[in-house]
Amino acid sequence: MSTTPVTSCAEPRHHPSRPPNRPRVDNEPVTHPPRGIPLRRVVTVELRKSFDTRAGLWLLASIGIAAVLTTGAVIAWAPQTEFTYSRFTLAIGVPMTVILPIIAVLSVTAEWSQRTGLTTFTLLPHRGRVLLAKGIGAVLVAVAATGVAFAAGALGNIVGTAMAGIDTVWDQNLIDVGYFALGNILLLLVGFTLGALIRNSPGAIVAYMVYAFVVPGLLAFLAFNQAWFRDARGWLDPKYNQDLLLQAGDLTGEQWIQLATTTAVWLALPLTVAVVNLLRAEVK
Amino acid sequence: MITVESVTKRYGKYSAVNDVTFTAQPGRVTGFLGPNGAGKSTTMRIIVGLTPPTHGTAHVLGRRFIDLPNPGLEVGVLLDASAQHAGRTGREVLTLATKIMGLPPRRVEEMLELVSLTDDEATRHVRDYSLGMRQRLGIAHALLGEPEVLILDEPANGLDPAGIRWMRNLLRGYADRGATVLLSSHLLHEIEVVADDLVVIGNGRIVADGSKAQLLTRAGTLVRTRHPDQLTTALAISGVTYTETGVPSTGDQLADRGPGRTLRVEADPELVGHIAHRADVALIELRDAEGAGLEEMFLQLTADTQREHHHPSRPGAHTGATDSQEEAAA
Numbered sequence: 001m002s003t004t005p006v007t008s009c010a011e012p013r014h015h016p017s018r019p020p021n022r023p024r025v026d027n028e029p030v031t032h033p034p035r036g037i038p039l040r041r042v043v044t045v046e047l048r049k050s051f052d053t054r055a056g057l058w059l060l061a062s063i064g065i066a067a068v069l070t071t072g073a074v075i076a077w078a079p080q081t082e083f084t085y086s087r088f089t090l091a092i093g094v095p096m097t098v099i100l101p102i103i104a105v106l107s108v109t110a111e112w113s114q115r116t117g118l119t120t121f122t123l124l125p126h127r128g129r130v131l132l133a134k135g136i137g138a139v140l141v142a143v144a145a146t147g148v149a150f151a152a153g154a155l156g157n158i159v160g161t162a163m164a165g166i167d168t169v170w171d172q173n174l175i176d177v178g179y180f181a182l183g184n185i186l187l188l189l190v191g192f193t194l195g196a197l198i199r200n201s202p203g204a205i206v207a208y209m210v211y212a213f214v215v216p217g218l219l220a221f222l223a224f225n226q227a228w229f230r231d232a233r234g235w236l237d238p239k240y241n242q243d244l245l246l247q248a249g250d251l252t253g254e255q256w257i258q259l260a261t262t263t264a265v266w267l268a269l270p271l272t273v274a275v276v277n278l279l280r281a282e283v284k
Numbered sequence: 285m286i287t288v289e290s291v292t293k294r295y296g297k298y299s300a301v302n303d304v305t306f307t308a309q310p311g312r313v314t315g316f317l318g319p320n321g322a323g324k325s326t327t328m329r330i331i332v333g334l335t336p337p338t339h340g341t342a343h344v345l346g347r348r349f350i351d352l353p354n355p356g357l358e359v360g361v362l363l364d365a366s367a368q369h370a371g372r373t374g375r376e377v378l379t380l381a382t383k384i385m386g387l388p389p390r391r392v393e394e395m396l397e398l399v400s401l402t403d404d405e406a407t408r409h410v411r412d413y414s415l416g417m418r419q420r421l422g423i424a425h426a427l428l429g430e431p432e433v434l435i436l437d438e439p440a441n442g443l444d445p446a447g448i449r450w451m452r453n454l455l456r457g458y459a460d461r462g463a464t465v466l467l468s469s470h471l472l473h474e475i476e477v478v479a480d481d482l483v484v485i486g487n488g489r490i491v492a493d494g495s496k497a498q499l500l501t502r503a504g505t506l507v508r509t510r511h512p513d514q515l516t517t518a519l520a521i522s523g524v525t526y527t528e529t530g531v532p533s534t535g536d537q538l539a540d541r542g543p544g545r546t547l548r549v550e551a552d553p554e555l556v557g558h559i560a561h562r563a564d565v566a567l568i569e570l571r572d573a574e575g576a577g578l579e580e581m582f583l584q585l586t587a588d589t590q591r592e593h594h595h596p597s598r599p600g601a602h603t604g605a606t607d608s609q610e611e612a613a614a
Contacts, residue, residue, distance in 0.1 A: 036353040037384060045383050052380070053371030054409075115367035118334065119377075119425065122361045123384045125333045125350040283334040 037124060042133035043140075049116075050107050050137065059103050063145050064152075066095035071156035080164035085172045088153035088160070093180060093246055096145055097212065100184055101191025104138040105204045108195035113202075117283045127279050135192060142188050146181040183246035187212070189267055190238075196274035199281075211239065238262035285310050285464050286331060286433060291340035293326055293488075300326045302488040304340070308466040308481070310432070313459045315479030315496075316468035317582060323488040324468040325363065328437050331466075332361050344433055356385040359433045360426030365418035365442070370411035374401055374421045377410065378428060385429050395424035400450075415442030423451065434458060436467045440474045452478045472582050484582065504550040507560070508569035512545040518563030525550040544568050 051060045070091045078087065108131070111117035124130050150172070161168040191208050198204040216239050223230040233240055234255065241259040244251060251259065286308040293301040301323040308314035318324050329335040331342040333349040344352065344359050352358050368377055378392040396406050399420040410418065419442050426434060434455070440448050455478055459465045469475045475482070482499055484492040492499055509515050519526050526549040546569070549556050553570050560567050 037386070041384065041386065045380055048383070049369075049380060052376050053369055055371055110369060114369040115364065116369050118363050118367040119361075119381065121334060122332045122349075122359075122363075123356045123381060125352070125355060280336060282329070282336070284329075 037129075039129060039133060039136075042124060042129060043136045046107065046130070046133045047137040047140065049110075050103055050141070056103075056106070059099060059106070060141075063096065063099055064148060066099065067092045067148055067152040070095060071152050075156060075160040075163065080160075080166065083157065083160045083164055083166060084169040085153055085157045086176070088156040089149055089172060089176075089180065090247065092149040092153055092156075093184070096149060096184055097187050097246070100138075100142050100145055100188045101208050101212070102205055103141055104134075104188045104191040105195040105208060106201060107134045107138060108192060109199055109201040109204050111283075112199040115284070121283050128275065131196065131275060131278065135189070138188050138192055139185055142184045143181055146177060146184065149180065150177055179245055179250075183242055186242050186245070186263065186267065189271070193267060193271040193274055196278050197270060199278070215239065216243070234258040235261060238266040285345055286314075286435070286466055287341075287343045287346075288327065288331060289341050289343075291327065291330055291337045291342055293323075293330060293335060294338045299488050301330070301337075304485065304488070304490055306483045306490060306493055308433075308464050308483075310464045311459055311462050312480040313455055313465040313467065313478050314481045314483060315475035316466055316483050316485065317470070317472065317475050318468075318485035319470055322485045324470075324485060325437055326488075327485070328363060328435055328466075328468060331435060332359070332363070334363075354385060354429075356381060356431070357429040358431050359435060360429065360431035361434075362419075362422040362426040362436045362439055364437065365415065365422035365439075368410045368418070368421070370409065372410055373407050374410060374413065374417075375406040377421060378424060381425055381428050387428060391428055395428055398427065399424040416444060416447055419443055420447070423454075431463070433464045434466065436465070438469055438471075439467060440469060440471055448474060504548055504573050505553045505556045506546060506569065506571050506573045507549055507553075507556050507567055508544045508546040509560070509565055509567050510544040511565050512547070514563055515547065515560060515565045515567075518559050518565065519547075519549060519556075522555075522559050524555070524559065548573055 050056050071088060074083075074088055074091045078091075111120055120130060121127055153172075157168055157170070190211060191204070194207045194211070195204045198207055216237075219229075219233065219237050219240070223233050229236075235258055241255065241262050244255060245259060288304055288306050291301055291304045292299060304323070304327055306314075316324050316327070326335060330337045330340075331344060331349065332355075342349070349355060349359070355361075372380075375392060375396065378395060379389065382389060382391050396403075401417065401420055401424070405413075405417060410421070413421065419439060423436070423439060426436065436455075439451060443451060452474075455465050455467065459480070467475070467478070476496070479496055481495050482492065483490060484499075507515070516526065526547045528545070528547060553572055557567070557570055560570075
């Protein structure tokens with residue numbers, strides 16, 4: 001057995017005399033002073049992980065592409081009298097309520113479905129910090145997407161009204177921007193929670209689709225037929241309140257309380273369960 | 285330094301790892317050896333905190349893994365080379381790790397060069413990598429932070445012979461500079477060549493633990509005969525301990541007369557030959573068991589915990605005395 005340090009006798013393209021990774025003497029012990037990993041760094045890396053694959057890059061691009069397409073669709077097909085700023089941002093918001101949660105889902109589930117958790121959680125064994133970083137990263141994406149939505153909407157509003165030859169209506173203010181962002185963040189956190197609960201990419205995405213599209217339809221049907229549910233819906237149906245926030249913005253005091261209540265029960269509670277499970281789970 | 289103390293992992297009633305205790309010393313390559321499903325990977329996952337143990341503790345450099353402030357700089361881990369996002373390039377995988385550890389970007393290029401992944405290969409997606417390339421990437425990943433401790437699960441899998449030799453030299457060099465290297469394998473020869481210490485695990489339990497020299501000395505002499513009963517009686521009379529083995533016969537020109545039985549005897553070949561001579565037992569084979577190497581020992585130690593029972597004889601050690609009593613009774 002040779003005792004040559006890190007040389008690569010089987011690899012002729014290397015310099016055999018000195019190991020490339022270690023410009024040090026052979027007998028020197030391998031030591032490092034320990035330094036911690038700041039959360040900011042973890043957030044940066046987790047954000048990068050969301051978009052450094054082809055699939056991730058396309059998801060990111062699809063936010064912009066969908067914004068442009070929906071803007072074009074509004075100009076092409078909506079009645080010209082309805083060209084207002086809110087008309088545009090509302091339309092742009094629809095595809096975002098799907099794309100942003102999927103980004104959040106995948107940021108969590110990829111660690112299991114793609115098994116990257118093996119390296120992620122050995123480089124940073126504090127799983128809570130990794131999750132927190134993923135959550136912060138997803139929220140930052142939602143904030144950026146809000147900016148894209150309002151920029152594309154403004155552009156569409158200017159172009160659309162100019163083409164129609166009508167006055168440009170600016171019926172959105174900063175508070176509306178905030179509502180838009182908050183609504184999207186809540187939906188994205190639903191995706192994040194489902195991802196952390198299910199820890200499987202297709203499963204969590206399907207679960208989100210059921211939450212976003214199947215259940216609201218069923219509950220609308222129930223509300224149509226059952227008066228008691230129609231009255232109680234605000235206290236029970238989280239998606240109903242999230243849609244109100246995204247569409248109308250201005251909620252009444254009671255509606256805010258209803259939003260807070262349904263968020264606590266249907267989002268905060270499952271998220272807590274998911275995080276506790278995930279901290280204990282075995283990473284394979 | 286890696287310290288594993290009384291670690292047990294149960295899944296319901298099934299024990300994947302059962303009261304496992306061992307230490308991997310700095311400056312030495314510790315081979316973690318066992319058949320498939322013996323509990324090697326589970327133990328390694330417990331060491332790095334990916335799997336919570338049911339009982340027991342594991343420490344790396346005197347601390348629990350979770351208490352290491354920046355583990356990548358102190359412990360290099362390769363548990364499964366295929367556990368990488370298929371859509372990421374090799375270079376990106378390393379870049380992400382350097383960013384988390386806070387290392388300069390040039391470490392990525394240095395490591396790519398060290399493991400001989402070309403620029404073209406580094407920009408390919410991991411899904412297009414062969415297993416050997418994934419292993420190289422995984423080893424590069426583990427070495428990024430110049431760690432003091434290396435934990436590698438089956439790192440030789442998928443490497444070509446040149447690659448295996450390269451990795452052997454690399455690990456040797458690392459240990460010689462004072463690093464602790466724990467590497468698992470079911471490839472006995474791979475471990476035998478590179479390891480200083482051995483920890484052998486079977487069915488979740490440690491079945492042998494010690495320096496390679498110690499464990500190999502215990503190997504004794506291999507002797508093969510078609511008259512096993514006479515030989516075992518003679519050995520028992522001489523007070524020499526022996527073990528039935530499942531070592532397959534090689535180059536047997538007299539196969540039609542049966543391969544005979546092979547015994548591993550805890551004595552030197554000369555004494556065994558002498559005993560056989562006095563008992564008038566013809567031997568087909570007589571040699572130092574070290575030639576059979578670790579494989580024989582490994583089969584021995586894990587015989588009753590292995591999945592495949594390809595030995596005709598009952599596995600496990602008997603002393604000569606017990607055996608002769610049994611024969612006398614019969």
